[in-house]
Amino acid sequence: MPVDFSGTWNLISNDNFEGYMVALGIDFATRKIAKMLKPQKVIKQDGDSFYIHTTSTFRDYLLQFKIGEEFEEDNKGLDNRKCKSIVTWENDKLVCVQTGEKKNRGWTHWLEGDDLHLELRCENQVCKQVFKRA
Ligand code: YOG
Numbered sequence: 774m775p776v777d778f779s780g781t782w783n784l785i786s787n788d789n790f791e792g793y794m795v796a797l798g799i800d801f802a803t804r805k806i807a808k809m810l811k812p813q814k815v816i817k818q819d820g821d822s823f824y825i826h827t828t829s830t831f832r833d834y835l836l837q838f839k840i841g842e843e844f845e846e847d848n849k850g851l852d853n854r855k856c857k858s859i860v861t862w863e864n865d866k867l868v869c870v871q872t873g874e875k876k877n878r879g880w881t882h883w884l885e886g887d888d889l890h891l892e893l894r895c896e897n898q899v900c901k902q903v904f905k906r907a
Contacts, residue, residue, distance in 0.1 A: 776865045778823075778882060782814040782889045782904035793893050793900035797852040797875065806831055814889070814904060823860070823867075846871060 787808075794804045810829040817824040821840040827833060832850040838860050846858040856873030863881075871878040881892045889904040 775862060776867075776884055777818055778816045778867065778884065778889065779818045780816060780889075781907040782816065783907050784811050784813070784902060785888075785905050786901075786903045788901040789898060790893075790900045790902070792898040793895055796895040796898040797854075799852060813907065816889075 893900040
C-alpha cells in the first residue's frame, strides 16, 4: 500500500524559498509578497490520480496528474514557464521531474511522522517546506 498524502496541510516552515524564487526568475516585488504567505495544500489521492491544490491569499495553483504519465505543466501564476512533468514513486516518496528551460527542476513530497515534507528544486537551489495537518 502506498503512502496516503490526502488531507489539508498548512505550511509551518519554508527554508530557502527566496533562493528558489530567484532561480525561477521571480521579480523582487512578487518575492516580497510571496515570502510572507503561509500556503495551504489540499491533496486528494485516489489510486494513481492526484489533485494538489496550493492556496494562499495572493495566488493559488492547482496540479492534477496520474503517476507515470507525462503532462504539460503551465505553472500559471507561478513563473508561467511551461514544462513537461512526470511524477513517479521512489519508495514512499512522490517525485516530480519538470523538464523545460530551467535545469534540475522538480519536487519531492514525503511524510515524516505527522508532517508533510516538500523539497522544491530549481537549478542549484533547494527550498524545503514542512506542512502540518490543518
Ligand atoms: O507544489 O509546485 O505540492 O504543484 C511554488 C511557488 C506564490 C506566487 C508554489 C504563490 C514558486 C509568487 C507551488 C504560492 C514561486 C511566486 C502559493 C509549489 C513562484 C511564484 C501558490 C508546487 C507542487 C507540490 C504541486
